[in-house]
Each structure stands twice: as structure tokens, then as C-alpha cells.
Amino acid sequence: MLTAEIIATGSELLTPDRTDTNSLWLTERLNSIGIEVKLKTIVGDDDVRMEEAMRDALKRSSIVITTGGLGPTEDDVTRKVAARALNRRLQFNDAVLENIRAKFTRLNREMPEINSRQAMIVEGAQLLDNPHGSAPGMYIEADKGIVACLPGPPREMKPMFDNFVLPKLVARAGEVRVARRTLRVAGMGESAVDERIAPVYKLYTNPQTTILFNRSEIEVNLTATARTNVEAELLLDGLAGQIEERLGEAVFAFRGETMEQIVGMRLAVKGLTVATAESCTGGLIAERLTDVAGSSVYFMEGVVTYSNDAKIRSLGVPEDLIATHGAVSFQVAEAMAEGIRRRANVDYGLSVTGIAGPGGGTAEKPVGLVYIALADDTGVEHRRVILPGDRQLIRWRASQAALDFLRRRLL
């Protein structure tokens, strides 16, 4: 299997405000023809470091793609670096110079002298036409591997890659297709997930499996390689099925969907409605549910009852319930869920009350303690969780746990 590395060059890509994004687009294109990206390097306009990066890349990978550094200034070092790394000469190319000069003429401008630098070409390189800019790209098939040097601006780089580089790589890659799938898991820890599914996924090198911990979600990413897309999808189906068997209901999405999309879809399909009553999550559950286009079909109303007074007045939570058990208690959570269900006249009332911190925690009720309640026509139920993290994370995890509570009810 062919593997690629991408080298992005440009000192602006090493500042706090900018980073290379060309490589994301290139990765998508390369993956689609079965070429995996194994490493990415971001280097400044620094010929020594870039030469080293290119030499190292050629040792490891069969294809090296560079972006940037083809402009006319002294900072643009890709041409000379490619020549040195491949032990080839740089040659002046008259035709390229004429081409560049003609582009300036068409714009009624004279070509600045420095642009003649762009006519220096690595010996033996195939030139890649650049209708959107002055610098041509280069495609070099060397003993050490393939090097493609593309310009940095996306509108120049993308058509050049699609028109010239992709067809050449397709011919080399042969019949390899790569498909990916993302399973998302809620309500289990990363290591617990790994312990359960490692015995299964370790049996396979194809699909490859990686596990990712992301806020309160675990992502299980599967990547399959085959000669056709259909075969690759079948490989994914097989392993995804086995993983689902091991994790059961904890898997909430099979194609990378978000929790709010899944909950929304289930509500919509069943023609059911929901309303939310939030304290510590401050509107986050309503915000997530309504982030989905078309959510007005099932989401009717939300209240953020931050103060006790609002809980009493807007949700009919009995005052003495708060006095006896505190605002953060399962009794209050249940009364909130029943209150919003009654008030909004919906199928499900979902509520959260808890302590997001950083202040407000006690030994008995620590920061991270959250009660979730769900009311429907059969009654009301609650869950108690203690969530780790800072304020923002506790709020997000509480919203996830609440949505997951509703999701499981909808199964």
C-alpha cells in the first residue's frame, strides 16, 4: 500500500493564529484512492529544516507532497530544497519564464525581475500548469519516491492536484479503496470501552481501529481498505457489528452522528415531543437539541430555572421540597421534569439540576454532582451522576448524560 507525507511550508504557519489546512483537503483526496497519510510536517521558510524534512519523508514514504514556497521571493525555498533533497540540479527553463511573463502582460503589468526565480525547475520534473497563479508546480518521479510540489494558496493548489497529480497517483495506487466509520459511545469510560472491545478489534488489522476520548464521548474509528468501496464497507459492517454486540446500547451513533441528532431522529420518527428544564446546564440541552435543523417538530419549549424562585414559579416545584432537600436533589430534579412536562404539554419532560462549580460544592454535595430526571406518561425517574472536569466540561457532560437518558428511553 502506498503511503504519503505532506510538508506544508511557510513561516506564517508557525504562528499562533494560523495553521496548515491544505493538508486536510489533500488527506481526503489521498484517502479516497487508498493512499494513507502517515505524517505531516509544518516547516517555516527555512531551507535547511525543509531539506531535512523532505529527506526524512522520502526515507519513510513513497509519496511526498509539499505545499507552499513556490513564490518569487527569497523566502520561497521549495524549488532549491527539492533539488537538493533529490540530488538533482535546478535548471532555468525558458518556456516557463515566457509563460510567466505572458501572464503579467495579460494583466497589463510588467513582470518584476524577481519572478524569473520561478522559472528555475528541478531537473527531470514534469511541470504542472497553474492557471490561477504565476508559479508552476512540479511532479518528480525519483528513485527515492514521488515528490509533488504544489503552491500554497488553496485556489491554486486544489485544481493543480486534481488535474495533474491525482490521475498519476490513481494509476500507481491501483485498486485500493479506503472507507471509514465512526462509532460513538456514551455512558462508559475510555478504558472500559477498550477492555470490552480490544479482544475483538485486535483480531483484525483491516479494519484498523483507534479509540478516541473526546469530552464525554468515546469515538471508535474504523478504517478499512479493500479493492472496492463495497468490499471496504462490508469489512466495516462486520467489525462494527461485533463492537456493537460488545458495547450494546452504549453505542449511540454508527456514522459519526451527534447525540442531539440521534435523539432528534428518534423523537421525530416516533412523533414524540420533548421540553427541557435546566438548572446547572443553563440552556445547553435546549441549545443542543435545537442545533439540529427541523427540531421544531419535536422540541417545544425549554426553561432555564437558575434561581429557586424560577423553579417554584415556572415549574411548580414545591417550595418546601427545595427547603427540605436542596435545589440539587433528586426530588427537585423529578419535580422539575414533571413541571415542564405538564406545562409544555409534551411527551417527555427532561430536567437537570447540579453543581457545575467552581464554587458551591460541599462534602455531601460536591462539584460535579448532577441529578437528571425524565418524566413521561408512566411517571418520573432520575439518575445521579458525579461528573469530573471543570465548569464547562461538567455542564457539557451533564447535557450529554441527560440526552443519553432520553435516548435510551426511546430505544
Next chain:
Amino acid sequence: MLTAEIIATGSELLTPDRTDTNSLWLTERLNSIGIEVKLKTIVGDDDVRMEEAMRDALKRSSIVITTGGLGPTEDDVTRKVAARALNRRLQFNDAVLENIRAKFTRLNREMPEINSRQAMIVEGAQLLDNPHGSAPGMYIEADKGIVACLPGPPREMKPMFDNFVLPKLVARAGEVRVARRTLRVAGMGESAVDERIAPVYKLYTNPQTTILFNRSEIEVNLTATARTNVEAELLLDGLAGQIEERLGEAVFAFRGETMEQIVGMRLAVKGLTVATAESCTGGLIAERLTDVAGSSVYFMEGVVTYSNDAKIRSLGVPEDLIATHGAVSFQVAEAMAEGIRRRANVDYGLSVTGIAGPGGGTAEKPVGLVYIALADDTGVEHRRVILPGDRQLIRWRASQAALDFLRRRLL
């Protein structure tokens, strides 16, 4: 001058959908103490390639910072790679194991066996405590250079870097101090901001000024270099003052504060309270206001009245107002603001109604049309805006415009 390289590890960072962003934050921090980042590498969960990347980095740069790969699974290779690249042994550390086990115990969970992998430590490494996760970081001063291994999740990585790594690097970096300041602007376009302030900031090469357009905010970033922090801050004061003069009230933050922090601070200082009534923003304004710790002092209640029925029932919006003008109209926005102010008995009632799309737009009321209203004891006022972007962006921009409406009232 010291130079650093950053190695981000994780196969998910080599997919088309994700890339390393930790390095942007780290670059900002490193630059602030005069350390330049010379190269960044993104490598998969691949011990051979990562070891090579680390060895190469140590040849070129005095400081190597890695992020990711400290988790408990087989994929997490940073520990063994760091040991191999530095020719040191990995040692099992009982204290670390006990620490990890205790973290699980506090959450009422048993530590899965695989987490014991996280107690393997590079010989001679200083351990960096991780209050936000299970894996400790490592700081290694070797002959070849300094290696800091940090966890991948930003919430774990950032405090670990600031608390442990930054002070050590400051001591080495010597007498160059870089200070930054971020001014945030609301209610003006990017080019309008640039036109107004370019005549000022172009006079200076120190501080350097960059303008960044970020969702609906414009950030003006100033970077000053001097021998001491005090000198650098004075340079910033000078230019920031001139920029403020040119932009006036549109500048809402001078130290990178968020809009919700600024609004919250002003409400708290004046002892005023607010409640929100949201339609198209779906709870986002409440969520943003309550994201600030201590917001229970000024934020009393929020409602998300997605359906017409909820607007009528919960906010007392007259049914014929909706029938005559539609739910997206200034009349309904004003009635919502007055309704929530009355109901929650607060100083300010803030409301939003609009069309976030992608569906629901007409020629007369296009996607992006948003009415914002603010009610206080003097009456109610509204604003009409048409916001560009997709559903998520329109929602965010609507929330920003609403909070900015309140902010300007509080000046």
C-alpha cells in the same frame, strides 16, 4: 535564542476531519517568553515514525514538546517512544499507579487494569501532575535537549503546561519578553475596522498588529517585544489606547474577555438582573450567560419558546400579534422581552426571534433575519439584523448581537 518543535501524536490527527490545534496555543505561550517554534510534526499512533520524529527534532531544536499518546491503551505510544529516543529505560512507578487508582476511587469506579500502563515513566523524568485526567505528564532534561510530554486533551494539556513547563522554560529563555493583547470588537465589519485603525497601527512595527475575523467577532491582536514584561505592557497600552479611540464602543474587551464575561461583569457591578426569551437561538444566550462562574447572581431565568404555543402560554405574547405579524417580527420580539421581564421580575428582559435556516426563509423574511428586543423599566426597544452564515453561525451571531445590545445599554 531557544527554539522549540512540537510533535502532535494521534492517528485521528491524520484524517481529513481533524487536525492538531494544541500547537497554536502552545506556540502562543512559547512565543510569549521569546521561544520560537521552528517545526511542527503530526504523527499517528505509530511508534517507529514517532521515535524518528522525536530523534530528528532533538537534533534540530533545544526543546521538544509532544502532545497526546499518554492514554491507557495500546495506541498510546509516547511513553515508550520518549524512552527509546532518549536511550533511557521505562520504569514502573508505584506512586503514580496509586494516584491513578485514587482518581478512579473518588469517582466510585474501579481502575481498569490497562490504566496501570500509565504508571510507566521514563527514567529520570519529572512527573507533571494532571488534575484533569489520569495520565501524568513528563518533563525530561536530557543532554540532547528538553522533552516535555503532555496529554492530548486541551483541558489537561493547557494547565499542565502553564503550571509546570512554562516556569521551567522561562528560567531558561532569558531576557526577551513578548506580551500580547487581544481587543475584541462587535458590531463592525472586518474591513471597516481595518480602515479605521490601519493609519494608527501601521506606524508601529513593535507592537505588531494582526486582525482576525472569528465568527462574528473581530479580534485585533497586538504583540510587543521588550526586555521586561513591564516595558512590553507599556508598548501595548500605548497602541491599544489609540485603537480604542478610533473604534469607540465597538471594542468590548481589552484582555480577550468573552462577550458573556463582559456583560456579566457589568450586570454584577451594577447589581442588575436579566432573564432571556429565545426562539431561534434555542437557549444559546442563556447557555453563554451561565457559562460564566457566578452568573447566578445576575441571571435569573431563561425560556426557549420554540413553538408559538409556548410563546403565548409562557410569555403572554398575544395570539393575534403572532397571527398578524408572524412569530418572526419586531412586535413579537418586543412582546417576548416584556413577557420574560415581567414573569421573571428582573431589570432586563432580552429576547430573540428569527430564522436560523436552512429552511423557513421567504423573500420577505429571509434566512438570517433576526429581531432582538430589550425591555427595561423605561420600555422596550428592538433591533433588526440580517445575519450571514449557516444555521449554527446565524444562531451564534444572533446571540452575540443580543448580548451586545445589552452590553451597550449597560455602558
